[in-house]
Amino acid sequence: MMAPPNNIVIFHYPYSPYARRVTWYLTLRGLEYAQCIQPPVIPREDLSALGVNYRRIPVMSIGRDIYCDTRLILRKLEDMFPSGALGSKKDDERAIERLLETWTVEAPVFSRAASLIPTTLPAMNDPKFTKDREGFSGRPWSKEVLERGRPESIAYIRNCFDLLETTLLADGRDWILKTDKPSLADIEAIWPFDWLVEMKGSMPANVISAKQFPKVYAWIQRFRAALKVAKSTGPKPVSLKGPEAVKLIITAEFAEPNGTVDVNDPLNLKEGMEVEVYPTDSGFTHRDRGRLVTLTPNEVTVATRSRVGDKEVHIHAPRSGFRITKAGGESVAGSKL
Ligand SMILES: N[C@@H](CCC(=O)N[C@@H](CS)C(=O)NCC(=O)O)C(=O)O
Structure with a gap:
């Protein structure tokens, strides 16, 4: 072996x-x-x-x-x-990486994103899955609980999209640290939003879509394209x-x-x-x-x-x-x- x-x-x-x-x-x-x-x-x-x-x-x-x-x-x-590391060597940029990590991993960003899983999704109707996630989160994980929290979570996630649109991506840059390719800072920031955009029915289009947040959506598309190229040219x-x-x-x-x-x-x-x-x-x-x-x-x-x-x-x-x-x-x- x-x-x-x-x-x-x-x-x-x-x-x-x-x-x-x-x-x-x-x-x-x-x-x-x-x-x-x-x-x-x-x-x-x-x-x-x-x-x-x-x-x-x-x-x-x-x-x-x-x-x-x-x-x-x-x-x-x-x-x-x-x-070939993806992290920056500059202290201020490393601060951005770390703050983005804290924002997406430790702040309520991901738990809010997770609460937008559409309750029609097959997994949400599988008692084995919902029971598992209840044990994992220590909280009820039922359709009713998710539906009740949805409006507040949408408002929260909209603020996250807005932050990216109007600050980090506001000047039209391709990548967060103005690099030629996606860097660690992009990974730290993008993952919950990419996940939500991919998950049909997670966000109402009249509140969060490419129309309200064109720069964030374009960034996500760019990231996916870069990943596709890396996947097809790199080792499996x-x-x-x-x-x-x-x-x-x-x-x-x-x-x-x-x-x-x-x-x-x-x-x-x-x-x-x-x-x-x-x-x-x-x-x-x-x-x-x-x-x-x-x-x-x-x-x-x-x-x-x-x-x-x-x-x-x-x-x-x-x-x-x-x-x-x-x-x-x-x-x-x-x-x-
Ligand atoms: N802070 C952890 C969070 C990991 C996490 O929550 N993972 C989810 C999957 S996305 C999980 O394990 N869910 C429950 C499970 O699979 O047992 C990390 O950054 O790795």
């Missing part, structure tokens, strides 16, 4: 808007990778086999290091494969079946040496402590437990063992939007503070 290209495996399903942040990034860079397609609802046996409890998609592995959350995944790809992802991906991962080397545990970290956790790591915004009942190996301002890493093969694997998560608690200690699942 051949190692995955660049040792990268992306666990995802193609219509996950979060996963697209990563697959688009890889495609636009022409960076070769392998993918392991997952079911859209849990359980996800392949990730369980690796010892991963985190339930969200996408997840990336590089060797025996497993990365959760697109914010960390994109950062790692930028750092570990610097030649190698598709791995679950057991094959698991075997390759647990027999690989670690991609990164152990980091350090910051002695001044406000959480006051010590290297080697048994901890739990989990997101606080959604999917918070799925926690990864392990020995603390890295704790920096931007990242936490725990060592745990794969369920198949009993090999040590390292699970990494960003600090932002994640909680780390001493295993067995007190924890407040799902609360934002």
Whole structure:
């Protein structure tokens, strides 16, 4: 069995808007990778086999290091494969990238976008799917609840389109940082809006369409065209079946040496402590437990063992939007503070 290209495996399903942040990034860079397609609802046996409890998609592995959350995944790809990186080197432009990431990933932008899923969509009429998303979000996910919130969500999303139309794209530039090609800033900004535009019936045309927001719509079309070119000229992802991906991962080397545990970290956790790591915004009942190996301002890493093969694997998560608690200690699942 051949190692995955660049040792990268992306666990995802193609219509996950979060996963697209990563697959688009890889495609636009022409960076070769392998993918392991997952079911859209849990359980996800392949990730369980690796010892991963985190339930969200996408997840990336590089060797025996497993990365959760697109914010960390994109950062790692930028750092570990610097030649041809899509991020800017200029501080003010990097600020724009980060603020756009915070805006789309952490602000209510995506949850508002998700609440515009048309209730006529087949998935919305599949109790298995709606129950799964209820467990994921910790909130009711029914047609009635979605319909009730729709007008407010449309108003919210209209403001987002307006912000892009009248500020970042106002001067008629092709790409957010005036680059020749789409850059990381475009990826950080575009994904929830592209997803909504693609999803027929998500937004009423008399409120949000190419008529009211011509620059945003043209930008989305340009982005899709650029992606199409990159897809047709670049390498195709190698598709791995679950057991094959698991075997390759647990027999690989670690991609990164152990980091350090910051002695001044406000959480006051010590290297080697048994901890739990989990997101606080959604999917918070799925926690990864392990020995603390890295704790920096931007990242936490725990060592745990794969369920198949009993090999040590390292699970990494960003600090932002994640909680780390001493295993067995007190924890407040799902609360934002
Ligand atoms: N902050 C996370 C959010 C990931 C996320 O919410 N992913 C969705 C799919 S688009 C998900 O996993 N939904 C529930 C599930 O599939 O279990 C990230 O940036 O990766």
